[in-house]
Amino acid sequence: MKKMTASEFRQLPSISSGQNHNQNVDETVLPIISDVQKNGDDALFRLTEKLDGVSLSTLYVTEEEFQQAESSMSDSFQTALKTARQNLETFHAGQLEKSWFMNPHNGMTLGQKVTPIKRVGVYIPGGKASYPSSVLMNIIPAKLAGVEKITITTPPDDQGNINPHVLAAAKEAGVDTVCKVGGAQAIAALAYGTESIEPVSKIVGPGNAYVARTKKWVYGDVDIDMIAGPSEICIVADETANPAFAAADLLSQAEHDEQAKPLLVTPDWDVADAIQKEISNQMEKLDRKAIIRESLNQNGHIIVTETLAEALDTANRIAPEHLQLMIRDPFANMASIVNAGAIFLGNYSPEALGDYTAGPNHTLPTSGTAMFSSPLGVYDFVKKSSIIHYDKNALSQASQATMSLAEAEGLTAHARAIQIRKDEGNAPTND
Amino acid sequence: MKKMTASEFRQLPSISSGQNHNQNVDETVLPIISDVQKNGDDALFRLTEKLDGVSLSTLYVTEEEFQQAESSMSDSFQTALKTARQNLETFHAGQLEKSWFMNPHNGMTLGQKVTPIKRVGVYIPGGKASYPSSVLMNIIPAKLAGVEKITITTPPDDQGNINPHVLAAAKEAGVDTVCKVGGAQAIAALAYGTESIEPVSKIVGPGNAYVARTKKWVYGDVDIDMIAGPSEICIVADETANPAFAAADLLSQAEHDEQAKPLLVTPDWDVADAIQKEISNQMEKLDRKAIIRESLNQNGHIIVTETLAEALDTANRIAPEHLQLMIRDPFANMASIVNAGAIFLGNYSPEALGDYTAGPNHTLPTSGTAMFSSPLGVYDFVKKSSIIHYDKNALSQASQATMSLAEAEGLTAHARAIQIRKDEGNAPTND
Structure with a gap:
């Protein structure tokens, strides 16, 4: 992590990743979209054999597979899922919106009727990693909104299996339609429907570059949550920050992947030094230190400002996905924050808590898009109709x-x- | 307008217009986006000369031009603008959202902070038509949300002038930055900024195919309102509907353009006949009857259902931009409506009222997208940050x-x- 001043940081190329206009990904995804639109399930089976290396007889995860998955989970994992679900439900219930009306004059009724989106698709990445938390984060707000039918698509492994943690999380969240299909073909199937997959009105969930690009193409025919970029953390720290904690949080962000962006902003050179030293000390013990080192070297920055106000201003310019205020009076200083996906206050509210169990959603705007977009929420799964009577x-x-x-x-x-x-x-x- | 049953109507190709994957429009707009990103104002002046036929010395509408525009307006138009603005403000104030927090357990504060988007761009089409109502509809919710800076872009005529109705509406709505630039170049300038135009975080407003396509391309780097399709009306009528009123409303929808879709759904063949007869009678007197005839012939349908319930179900399947319930007990029957941009109740709530002065927004989801999206509102100009303290x-x-x-x-x-x-x-x- 390089140390620099706020004005040096502002000279760097923008943290926002421009929309990629190159055609490489399109050359792959556009034919897949057409193929699925034209050939339905046939295309899905064929593409799954070609791309995931497995020939399936059905796209659906069976009840038996669900049961096997659940019985293979440890008690502590099942308890953790339940805790996370409950905390997510408690927070997201606060986002429920009411239909309302007003009578501005006699003979006039105006209002807004709120209705759930009927069918929603949730994409869950496959590959070596497993994302049970993403299952909960995407499904719980949709369920609370009143969505009738939620379909998960996720790529199978080369034995045709889905990660059991994902299946256990789907069951805990109350979803029983999980389809074994991934990539561009899954997004196309959700958008346009096939024999096995009913078309949905909105597609949410993370994915690789092909998934993200396909979501951009189908956007307009269906709604999508966002086009997510690499994950970021920005920690604003003063002398009240515990350097070991701050370092652990920057390292946890860095382990996601090499593109992850760990940023520290502080008005205090001693704080910068102390956290940097903790990063060096802690890094060597971590399992994913190769990824972490790349992330820190390529994308990590320590920005030392003149004042706390400049530090908070720098955070607003970055508009980070995750912002940790490890400063004196974080609640009062939150008044200055206008751009952030989620704001974590104090020494005991690490991003890792928000990633899993705190209650708010971990699907957050990345790459500076917190300037104009919001965490995934119940509001993403409803729509409004205006009411007019004169x-x-x-x-x-x-x-x-x-x-x-x-x-x-x-x-x-x-x-x-x-x-x-x-x-x-x-x-x-x-x- | 052809009469048919609901099941015949369901056999027709979907009302939803699929996203156009063809490259014709992209071949035009992608080079323009790159040109503006690379050359800034130079590109804007050059493209405006080439495409709008006028060589400008500044992109900004001057205070003198605003004053000339305002002084050329009739008193009745100025009064109408003021009435519309007041009604829009009253309704949209009902959409203001509060920041909130909860304390689910001791030592835990969770919440959601609502902040306005800082800078917004509004595209207003030029050409022969003039859209002062679109100016009000797009700007008033942004103003109420607390957006700091709103920039209108609209193409100049070949004398370098902007329609005076548009300028008067911009002043009434409280916007004083209007830039003389249209098309793909305007959208690119708003998204990426030039010397004259500050980049914005969100772009809203209607536009032609090039504008719509450019919005799709910049989506992700900035937010956009929607990709609008042709305008639709669906009238559900029973024997309590005034046939002359219903016909006038279908005709008003048809005058927008040849792609406009006027739809009538009724459980009563006599009602269908009476409204059809009124359409024939009224059409001949209308200024835009050539457009209206095309719209009715190409896209107009009269759907006769078995029951009122089937008529309401048909409306939900269509998910129309505008839905008029000209039936007995429209308030009670509204309970069955789940998909519609705006719902107009009774014989005295025509779409034309909602287009201009009723209060709710006239920017509504088209082409079936009411299944997943909402009228433009204050909520489109704010974003949320999650708050987490443990x-x-x-x-x-x-x-x-x-x-x-x-x-x-x-x-x-x-x-x-x-x-x-x-x-x-x-x-x-x-x-």
Whole structure:
């Protein structure tokens, strides 16, 4: 980790990763999308054989496979899943939105009706890693929103199996449709449907570059959660920060992958030195130290500012996915934070807690997109309809303004749809 | 307008317009995006000369131009703008969201902080038409959300002028940065910034195919509102519907453009006949009857169902942008509606009212996307940050579950970030 001043940091190329315009990934994913749209399940079986190395007879995970997975889990893992689920449910229940209406004048009812999205797809990556936490994080808000049907797609291994932790988490979250299909073909199947997979209206969940690119292509036909980039942490620390804790948190972020970005911002050179020293001490003991070293060397920065205010301003410019305020009075200083996916306060609220059990979602805006987007939440699984009722008298009062605007836009049939109601006089008609 | 049963209607190709994968539009817009990213204002001036036929010396609308525009407006238009603005503000104020927190257990504070997006761009189409209503609809929710800086981009005419109705609406809505640039180049400038145009975090507003495609490309680097398709109306009518009103509303929808989709759903053949007759009678008198005839012939349908329940179900399958319930007890029947951008109740709540002055937004999900998306609202101009605070004791209680999940995912440095806090014993450290 290199130390630098805030102004040196601002000279660096932007942390935001520009949308990749190159065609390499598209050359792979566009034919797959067409193939799935045209050939349905046939394409899925064929692509799964080709890309995942297994010939399947059904895409569905069976009840027996679920049971095997659950029985193979340790008690402590099952307890952990349950704790995480409960904490997630408690927090996300706070996001439930109500339908509402208002009566601004007599004869007028305006409102907003909130309804769940009917069918949702959740992509869970496969490969060597296993992501039971992503299963919970994506499914619990959808369930609370009232989504009727949730389909998980995840690639099988070359024996046709799905990671048992993922299946146990799906069961704990209350989902029983898990399909053994991954990559671009899974996203296309969720977006457009096949014989086995009902089309959904929204696709959420993490994935590799092919999955992310396919989500961008189908966006518009269906909704998607976001196009996620590499994970970041930004720790703002002062002399009240425990250097060993801060170091452990930067290292935990760095272990995700080589592109992960661990950033430390502090107004105090001694704090910077102390944390840096702890990083060196702790790193050698860690299992994934090769990845960690790459992440720290390539993407890690220690930014030393003049003041705490400049440190907080730097954090806002970064708009980090995870922001830890390891400073005196973190609650009061949170007032200055405007751009962050999640804000962790104090010495005992590490990102790792938020990744698993704290309650809030771990699906967060990356690469500076916290400037305009939000953690995944219940609000991502509902949509709103406006409600408009004017009675005859209320319409009459609004008619002149409405016709004036319609005529200014040259839309005279719009004006006439108002006029015809005024012209009606006193003929009896329902409001 | 052809009459058919609900089951015949379901045989028709889907109303949803698939995302266009063809490269024609991309061949135009991708080079423009690169040009603007590389050459900034130079590209904007050059492209505006080439595509809009005018050589500008500044991109900004001047205060003098604003004043000229305002003084050229009729009193009735100014009054109409003010009425629309007030009604929009009243309704959209109902969408304001609060930051909140909860304390699920001692030592735990969880919450959600709501902050406005800092800078937003609004695209307003130019050409022969003028869209002052779109200016109000896009800007008022952004203003209420607390957006600091709103930039309108709109193409100039070949004299370098902007439609005065648009400028008057921008002033009424409280925006004073209007830039004379349109098309893909405007979207690229808003997304990536130039010397004259500050980059924004979100781009909203309607536009042609090039604008829509460019929005899809920059999506991810910035947020966008939606990729809008042709406009639709679906009227569900029974014998309480005034046939002349229903016909006028279908015709008003049809005048937008040839792709507009006017749909009537009714359980009553007599109602269908009466409305069809009114359409024929009224059409001849309308200014835009050529467009209207095309829209009705190409995209208009009258769907006759067995029952009202089937009519409402058909509306849900269509998921229309605008849904008018011209039926007995529209409020009670609204309970059955799950997919619609806006729901207009009764005989005196025509779509034209909602397009201009009713209060709710007229930027609505099209082409069936009401299954997963919402009207433009204040919620589109804010974003959320999760708040997490655990004290030492609360973290200790959560540590076993957190470490168990981290270890199941092979992320041992995450587990260690928890463990190191448990190992600390009673050393004095701030929470």
